[in-house]
Amino acid sequence: MKQETxxxxxxxxxxxxxxxxxxxxxxxxxxxxxxxxxxxxxxxxGKSTFLRCLNRMNDLIASVSIEGDVIVDQKxxxxxxxxxxxxxxxxxxxxxxxxxxxxxxxxxxxxxxIKHGIVKKGAECDELVKKSLIQAxxxxxxxxxxxxxxxxxxxxxxxxxxxxxxxxxxxxVILMDEPTSxxxxxxxxxxxxxxxxxxxxxTIIIVTxxxxxxxxxxxxxxxxxxxxxxxxxxxETIFINPVQKKTEDYITGRFG
Amino acid sequence: xxxxxxxxxxxxxxxSLNKRHFKAKAFKVFTITSIIFSVSFLLFFLGDMVYKxxxxxxxxxxxxxVSYSEKSLASTRQAIDKKYRRVVSRSxxxxxxxxxxxxxxxxxxxxxxxxxxxxxxxxxxKGHYYKVxxxxxxxIDAMLAGGQVELQFNTIFFTHGDSKxxxxxxxxxxxxxxxxxxxxxxxxxxxxxxxxxxxxxxxxPDNRWTQLIEVNINNLAAIPSILFGLLGLAVFITxxxxxxxxxxxxxxxxxxxxxxxxxVSSRAALRSVPDSIRQAGYGLGLTKIQVVQDxxxxxxxxxxxxxAIIGLAHAxxxxxxxxxxxxxAFIPDTPTSIFEAATVMPAQLFTWAGMPERAYxxxxxxxxxxxxxxLITLNAFAIYLRKKFEVKW
Numbered sequence: 053m054k055q056e057t058x059x060x061x062x063x064x065x066x067x068x069x070x071x072x073x074x075x076x077x078x079x080x081x082x083x084x085x086x087x088x089x090x091x092x093x094x095x096x097x098g099k100s101t102f103l104r105c106l107n108r109m110n111d112l113i114a115s116v117s118i119e120g121d122v123i124v125d126q127k128x129x130x131x132x133x134x135x136x137x138x139x140x141x142x143x144x145x146x147x148x149x150x151x152x153x154x155x156x157x158x159x160x161x162x163x164x165x166i167k168h169g170i171v172k173k174g175a176e177c178d179e180l181v182k183k184s185l186i187q188a189x190x191x192x193x194x195x196x197x198x199x200x201x202x203x204x205x206x207x208x209x210x211x212x213x214x215x216x217x218x219x220x221x222x223x224x225v226i227l228m229d230e231p232t233s234x235x236x237x238x239x240x241x242x243x244x245x246x247x248x249x250x251x252x253x254x255t256i257i258i259v260t261x262x263x264x265x266x267x268x269x270x271x272x273x274x275x276x277x278x279x280x281x282x283x284x285x286x287x288e289t290i291f292i293n294p295v296q297k298k299t300e301d302y303i304t305g306r307f308g
Numbered sequence: 309x310x311x312x313x314x315x316x317x318x319x320x321x322x323x324s325l326n327k328r329h330f331k332a333k334a335f336k337v338f339t340i341t342s343i344i345f346s347v348s349f350l351l352f353f354l355g356d357m358v359y360k361x362x363x364x365x366x367x368x369x370x371x372x373x374v375s376y377s378e379k380s381l382a383s384t385r386q387a388i389d390k391k392y393r394r395v396v397s398r399s400x401x402x403x404x405x406x407x408x409x410x411x412x413x414x415x416x417x418x419x420x421x422x423x424x425x426x427x428x429x430x431x432x433x434k435g436h437y438y439k440v441x442x443x444x445x446x447x448i449d450a451m452l453a454g455g456q457v458e459l460q461f462n463t464i465f466f467t468h469g470d471s472k473x474x475x476x477x478x479x480x481x482x483x484x485x486x487x488x489x490x491x492x493x494x495x496x497x498x499x500x501x502x503x504x505x506x507x508x509x510x511x512x513p514d515n516r517w518t519q520l521i522e523v524n525i526n527n528l529a530a531i532p533s534i535l536f537g538l539l540g541l542a543v544f545i546t547x548x549x550x551x552x553x554x555x556x557x558x559x560x561x562x563x564x565x566x567x568x569x570x571x572v573s574s575r576a577a578l579r580s581v582p583d584s585i586r587q588a589g590y591g592l593g594l595t596k597i598q599v600v601q602d603x604x605x606x607x608x609x610x611x612x613x614x615x616a617i618i619g620l621a622h623a624x625x626x627x628x629x630x631x632x633x634x635x636x637a638f639i640p641d642t643p644t645s646i647f648e649a650a651t652v653m654p655a656q657l658f659t660w661a662g663m664p665e666r667a668y669x670x671x672x673x674x675x676x677x678x679x680x681x682x683l684i685t686l687n688a689f690a691i692y693l694r695k696k697f698e699v700k701w
Contacts, residue, residue, distance in 0.1 A: 112590060114513060141593030151584035153603055163602070164592040214588070221592055 060085040060225060060255045061106060066120035068101060068110065075101055077279045078120070083272075088247060088256045090270035090287065092263060094302065097276040099259050103227050106257065107143035108136040124225070141168060144218035148230040150210035152202030152217070157194050160202040160213055161185060161220045168221060180220055188216035189246050208239025215246065219254070226250065228258040232265065244269050263303065267291055275299045361673030367462040367475065368430040369422040370396060370451060374404070376414040381405050388423070395444050399476035400424040422460065427474040427667040433459065436666050465674065469640040470656060474667035477660075479675050481642040483682070485555060485635070485650030486624065490686075492559020492646055493566060493623050498616055500563070501570030505612075508571075509578040510600050529568035536565045537629030545633060553634035553649035561629050566619035573618065577611025578604060606697070613694040617687055624683055627654040653679045 061083040068076040076098050083089050091099040101110065108129060110116045121128045129139045152160050161181045162171075171177045181198070185191040190212045194205070202213050211231060218226055228247075232240040247256055247269050260266050266273050267287060274284040275298075283290060283299045294300045301307055372392050374380075380387035384401040400423050408414050425433075429448055432438035440448075451457045468478030504525075512518040540561030544550045550557050581604050589599035605612075630636065636655045643650035651659075657675045660668040 107591070109587070109590060137593050137595050139593075140590060144593075145587075145591035147584060147587060147591065149584055151582075151588040153585065153588065154607055164594060167594060167598055217588075217592065 058085040059083065060124065062121070062123040063106075064121040064123065066102070066105060066118070066122065068098075068105060068119075069117045070113075071115045075279050076105070079281045081274060081281060081284055083255065083257060085255050086251055086253070087271040088251050088258060088269050089272045089274065090266035091257065091259045091274050091276060092261075092266050092302075093276035093282075094307065095261075098279040099274075099276045100229055102276065103229055103257060103259050106225070106227055107140045107145055109140070109145065111136050141221055142223050143225040143227060144221055144223035146211070146214050146218055146226065146228045146231050149234050150207055150214055152205075152210050152213050155202060156199050157202050157205070157213060158198040161217050164217065164221050170220075170222060184216040184220035185213075187219055187250070188212045189242065189249075190216055206239070208235050208242060211235060211239065211243060212246065215243075215250075219250070223254065225255045225257065228256065230259050230261060233261060240265070263291075275302060277302070357673050357676050359673075360670055361675075361677045363434045364465065364667075364670035364674035365462050366434075366459040367464060368425040368433045369458060369460050370425050370448075371420060371422050371456040372396075373418050374421045374423065375418040376404070376408055377416055381408065391447060392423075394441070395425055395429045395448060397424040397426045397473065397475045399471065399473045424464075424475055425457070427665060430475055431666045433457070434670075438666075465671070469642055470638060470651070470659070471640055472638075474663075474665045474671070477668070477671060479653070479656065479671070479678055481639050482651050482653045482656035482675070483678065484642050485558075485639070486652040486682070488555035488643060488646050488650060489558040489562065489630075489635075489652055490620065490624060492555055493562040494616070494620065496560060496563035497566045497570055497619065501567050501615075501619075502574050502612055504567075505571050505574030505578060506600060506605070509575050510604065511596070525568050525571050529572060532628075533565055533626055534628040534632065536561055537632030539564060540629060540633045551647050551649070553637050553639070553651075555643060555646040555648075555650050557633050558630050558635050558650070558652065559646070561633055562623040562626060565626065565629060566623050569619040569622060570612075570615050573615025574608070574612045577608040577615065580611065581607045610694045610698045613690060613697070617690040617694075620686060620690070621683055624679070624686070625654055627652075627658055630655055631658075653682070 059082045061081075063079055063081040063083070066076055066079040067074070079102060091103060093099045104110045105118060106122060110118065118130065120130075122130060124139075124143070127134065129136075153163065155163065158181055161184050162173075162177050165171050165180055166173060166177060171180050182191060182195075185194060190209060193209060194200075194213075197204075202210065205213060211234075215226075215231075232243050235243065244265065247258070250256060251271075258266075258270070270287045272284070273287040273290040275282045275290060275294075275296075277298055283294055283296045285295075289295075290299060291303060294303060370392070372388055374387050376387065381404065384404045385393055387401065387404055388396060425448075428438050428440050429444070432440050432445065432448070433452070448457055464476060465478045465480075467480055468476060469481030471477040508518060508522065540557055544557045544560055545552055550560075585603050585607065586599055589603050627636075630652055634649075635651050636659065637649060637651065638659070639649055639651040641648075653675065657672050657679070660672045660675065
């Protein structure tokens, strides 16, 4: 077993440009294993952009250029010999809007593991689907209707289906980009409880606009502003005793 | 609370309202009028076609004795009584040796047969303009009264190709020609069009080259169709030496014409697939081809099919480019492969519409009815396919 304080991801001098627009300025950050790290900050501060750097989703945007290192398990994921598809398999992502595939609940979960060769069709796959749905806290609600389309579920259930789909690929890290901002408070509560459950096995990084949410679930919190990482510390420190004036202003609602 | 409220007492009174309401009403009347206009044109056209075309599905026959002998085989006119020779169809008599060939027992017998009448008598019986001598008219009227002349279902129309003898001409070779041509067209245009759209929409970088290709595809959609015929003639027939008038060349030419329609509509369909589906796939570590093939294309498929249907309907009614590559030729025989000379339905209609005989006029109208029926059937089939593959979400 690894120690609690093990570093999972090391970000070193990460600069990101949208064309000529310098969006992230030399970010340095160590993200710890089996912890929930929250990224907060006002709109347009670069927190989502930063999150997408961690599994190379920004590669999909042609105008983006990235400098610096993102080291996961001693390997820089931006090295020439690293395939971004393999990166995204190890570092899964859950999005703001629940986006299940237009397929059945079962296929939503089973599609990627089968394509990655983690399981074969049949009993082995059934087992993985069940396990993933149980982990995502959705099994009891959907076990009788696995063949129905994923989109027939409610918004909160869809989001948990997306989480089940992500953990079915057996990643090390789960990135969540405002996973509850499109959901009602009850669904939000369920997702938050699920995150606390999942951090035992996974490293979770979450972008949120909701500071109470960061306070409730996150072990570590990073405050971004205008493309800079202003402050990064334990959540309690950020909320109760921030070092930077800007952080304090944002936390207390003076801007943002 | 007075019961007699004057206009000015009404706090909601607005003098300009009457005028504004009138304008809205007038506009509504204009829009309804335009709908009535277009629907009535359509109904008039359909009604006229059905009225003119329905008689062509019936053909006049006469019941007379036919003698099968050496003499009648040598000169088929001898097979029937002299008085009937000016009213029956040449084409039916010409067929007598083939009847004997198929059924040798007929030899040296005399049979009572329903014999095809010629087109002049047929037109007389249908109440149109005719050129028949009084002596023959008397004979026909007498036999009509005796039930020995009647209108029977016109099987010839569906079993024969074109003919210079009007009562012997049919639509079959044109129907088969159209089907073969459209099959070639769809086999070429559908995969090419969809693949092009997928590349441009999902894979292509946004640079000068792809922009140039886009502009050109949009321009192709606006090119007069006859130019595609010239292109087909120059490239497929002259350069590659493919057989003239064949469904192969026709289909390839129509494919060129239909490609831009399929590409443009397929791209629109792909673009309407929400990006969140692609993101979801990439977020799970799927490759581009897995995302496109299993998640994007199934969602875009109904839209792609709609484009294909429009392209198909477009190609089916197309005549101009096919005239250039020779599919307007006189084709009595039904093509059995895509390499034989063939004609297509609209080209056959074009030929018949230019013929002087009355019988061809009703055949033109009947042909239009068949063309429209085939079109509706194909569209219905495509809509069924689209519904079947539609992903509910």
